[in-house]
Amino acid sequence: xxxxxxxxxxxxxxxxxxxxxxxxxxxxxxxxxxxxxxxxxxxxxxxxxxxxxxxxxxxxxxxxxxxxxxxxxxxxxxxxxxxxxxxxxxxxxxxxxxxxxxxxxxxxxxxxxxxxxxxxxxxxxxxxxxxxxxxxxxxxxxxxxxxxxxxxxxxxxxxxxxxxxxxxxxxxxxxxxxxxxxxxxxxxxxxxxxxxxxxxxxxxxxxxxxxxxxxxxxxxxxxxxxxxxxxxxxxxxxxxxxxxxxxxxxxxxxxxxxxxxxxxxxxxxxxxxxxxxxxxxxxxxxxxxxxxxxxxxxxxxxxxxxxxxxxxxxxxxxxxxxxxxxxxxxxxxxxxxxxxxxxxxxxxxxxxxxxxxxxxxxxxxxxxxxxxxxxxxxxxxxxxxxxxxxxxxxxxxxxxxxxxxxxxxxxxxxxxxxxxxxxxxxxxxxxxxxxxxxxxxxxxxxxxxxxxxxxxxxxxxxxxxxxxxxxxxxxxxxxxxxxxxxxxxxxxxxxxxxxxxxxxxxxxxxxxxxxxxxxxxxxxxxxxxxxxxxxxxxx
Ligand code: ADP
Ligand code: MG
Numbered sequence: 001x002x003x004x005x006x007x008x009x010x011x012x013x014x015x016x017x018x019x020x021x022x023x024x025x026x027x028x029x030x031x032x033x034x035x036x037x038x039x040x041x042x043x044x045x046x047x048x049x050x051x052x053x054x055x056x057x058x059x060x061x062x063x064x065x066x067x068x069x070x071x072x073x074x075x076x077x078x079x080x081x082x083x084x085x086x087x088x089x090x091x092x093x094x095x096x097x098x099x100x101x102x103x104x105x106x107x108x109x110x111x112x113x114x115x116x117x118x119x120x121x122x123x124x125x126x127x128x129x130x131x132x133x134x135x136x137x138x139x140x141x142x143x144x145x146x147x148x149x150x151x152x153x154x155x156x157x158x159x160x161x162x163x164x165x166x167x168x169x170x171x172x173x174x175x176x177x178x179x180x181x182x183x184x185x186x187x188x189x190x191x192x193x194x195x196x197x198x199x200x201x202x203x204x205x206x207x208x209x210x211x212x213x214x215x216x217x218x219x220x221x222x223x224x225x226x227x228x229x230x231x232x233x234x235x236x237x238x239x240x241x242x243x244x245x246x247x248x249x250x251x252x253x254x255x256x257x258x259x260x261x262x263x264x265x266x267x268x269x270x271x272x273x274x275x276x277x278x279x280x281x282x283x284x285x286x287x288x289x290x291x292x293x294x295x296x297x298x299x300x301x302x303x304x305x306x307x308x309x310x311x312x313x314x315x316x317x318x319x320x321x322x323x324x325x326x327x328x329x330x331x332x333x334x335x336x337x338x339x340x341x342x343x344x345x346x347x348x349x350x351x352x353x354x355x356x357x358x359x360x361x362x363x364x365x366x367x368x369x370x371x372x373x374x375x376x377x378x379x380x381x382x383x384x385x386x387x388x389x390x391x392x393x394x395x396x397x398x399x400x401x402x403x404x405x406x407x408x409x410x411x412x413x414x415x416x417x418x419x420x421x422x423x424x425x426x427x428x429x430x431x432x433x434x435x436x437x438x439x440x441x442x443x444x445x446x447x448x449x450x451x452x453x454x455x456x457x458x459x460x461x462x463x464x465x466x467x468x469x470x471x472x473x474x475x476x477x478x479x480x481x482x483x484x485x486x487x488x489x490x491x492x493x494x495x496x497x498x499x500x501x502x503x504x505x506x507x508x509x510x511x512x513x514x515x516x517x518x519x520x521x522x523x524x525x526x527x528x529x530x531x532x533x534x535x536x537x538x539x
Contacts, residue, residue, distance in 0.1 A: 336416035457512030
């Protein structure tokens with residue numbers, strides 16, 4: 001019994017000790033936590049970048065960002081820490097409660113034990129007193145046996161009393177047993193409480209360990225981040241320094257070039273400043289030169305024009321001389337090839353012969369007798385249209401120079417007049433070629449001279465002069481002498497058309513031919529009209 005009591009007291013003391021230990025541990029943990037917080041605060045206050053003062057503010061801004069991120073993480077962890085603290089606090093409170101309850105239980109148990117031990121003591125005392133009283137009773141019984149029936153009664157009474165006392169002892173024993181059971185259950189409760197305390201302790205330990213681990217990992221993370229940022233900043237700073245060195249050397253090499261460029265620029269600036277004056281002077285001199293050149297060209301032109309006129313005059317003179325020498329009237333013969341109409345045989349082929357050495361002599365057989373003629377020129381049947389035209393070409397130039405020219409074809413029908421003058425479209429004669437030359441010459445001189453070419457066509461038939469381009473072709477016209485005394489003839493009222501090209505002339509000629517006596521139209525028929533639309537078109 002004593003051993004049990006002392007055991008329970010011993011258990012209470014252990015629990016208290018343990019609680020005290022826990023309280024102390026708790027206090028230590030709090031202190032540690034405060035220390036960590038202070039350290040954290042210090043770290044936060046400390047400048048993160050050891051490269052403070054570095055000129056690369058961008059890098060430092062990045063580092064600052066990283067730091068603020070880390071601070072955020074620390075704040076999060078702090079929140080977690082405070083949660084853990086709260087948990088620890090709750091657990092400590094619950095522990096204190098359990099301790100209180102345990103204390104109450106222990107006090108109750110102590111009281112109960114006290115009460116039970118008191119009752120046990122009483123019971124022992126009673127038993128002892130009863131034992132002390134027993135011998136006299138035995139003795140009484142003995143004496144009763146010896147002495148009398150009266151004593152026998154007293155003996156039975158005492159036996160009953162003894163019985164009662166024995167019952168009381170049994171009862172006491174029962175009570176004692178119950179109390180022992182109670183004590184045992186209280187011991188079990190204590191064990192349970194101890195287990196609970198141990199569990200709480202282990203939980204507390206675990207929470208503490210967890211907190212420490214988390215703080216440590218946070219610390220490590222922070223340190224690692226700072227170290228990484230620092231290393232990166234150092235590497236980048238190194239690169240920047242290298243760049244800076246390169247730029248510096250570049251700058252050093254560029255400086256002389258810059259100096260020369262500046263010098264050049266200044267020189268150019270000076271030149272540019274003087275440029276307008278220079279330009280003005282140059283312009284003035286150029287203007288003067290140009291003026292002079294223009295004057296020179298003008299005078300040259302004048303000179304050339306003078307020379308040209310003189311040459312023109314000379315040419316005219318030469319031409320006139322040539323015409324005078326050749327004769328104002330020249331007679332040229334052209335012999336056409338033999339045609340079917342001429343018949344066959346030597347009469348036809350030998351009618352005309354030529355002089356091999358002189359192209360101005362022609363031999364004829366007249367009534368079987370040879371007759372020779374001397375002309376200005378004789379063309380054989382082999383002569384082309386171009387050969388014939390070349391001979392009269394100079395007359396066209398005379399015409400442009402202002403001379404009156406007349407080419408007159410004479411011969412019997414079928415002799416080749418029309419062929420020589422008009423020709424065929426594939427092989428034109430003198431008229432077409434002369435007109436072509438006339439217009440090309442006029443075109444050439446168009447820049448210096450203004451020419452007006454007009455066409456008129458007249459016919460003398462049966463002593464009657466008629467205007468082939470007039471509105472009234474049957475009207476009779478007169479030939480008169482010019483009143484200016486030049487000896488020239490003119491036909492008053494003769495229709496004239498101004499023409500610009502050979503095509504225009506051909507058109508007019510077509511009209512004249514259709515109106516003429518030899519045209520397929522007869523006088524009683526209406527000739528093709530040129531008025532007024534065509535005339536307007538010809539201008
Ligand atoms: P005319 O006008 O004098 O009456 P044509 O000019 O009509 O004569 O000529 C008569 C024929 O002779 C035509 O068929 C023409 O083609 C031809 N003829 C005239 N001269 C030549 C010549 N030099 N070469 C070839 N054929 C010619
Ligand atoms: Mg003819």
